[in-house]
Amino acid sequence: MLKHFTDATFKSEVLDSNMPVLVDFYADWCGPCKMMGPVVEDLAGAFEGRAVIGKLNVDDNPDTAGTYGVMSIPTLLFFKDGKIADKIVGATSKGSLEAVLNKLI
Numbered sequence: 001m002l003k004h005f006t007d008a009t010f011k012s013e014v015l016d017s018n019m020p021v022l023v024d025f026y027a028d029w030c031g032p033c034k035m036m037g038p039v040v041e042d043l044a045g046a047f048e049g050r051a052v053i054g055k056l057n058v059d060d061n062p063d064t065a066g067t068y069g070v071m072s073i074p075t076l077l078f079f080k081d082g083k084i085a086d087k088i089v090g091a092t093s094k095g096s097l098e099a100v101l102n103k104l105i
Contacts, residue, residue, distance in 0.1 A: 026057060
């Protein structure tokens with residue numbers, strides 16, 4: 001199930017998670033972000049129970065985006081044990097995201 005993270009829930013749902021977490025930093029007006037949307041949603045279903053996958057709208061949640069230095073979107077951050085384990089900036093393939101997730105599980 002695809003999660004929707006916010007500044008208020010980021011610590012509890014991402015940093016404190018006992019599973020790897022993929023966070024898609026996006027904005028509604030961003031073309032490449034719209035392309036990544038269905039890919040991230042597919043991964044949320046495919047990795048259910050093994051990883052937490054969700055999105056964070058940078059316009060609505062500027063504190064978290066600023067904390068992690070997100071300057072361009074989409075930015076996909078992979079967290080494990082509350083720390084950034086990997087990062088992909090820009091639209092990418094489903095396979096490249098799967099490869100990182102599989103490495104972290």
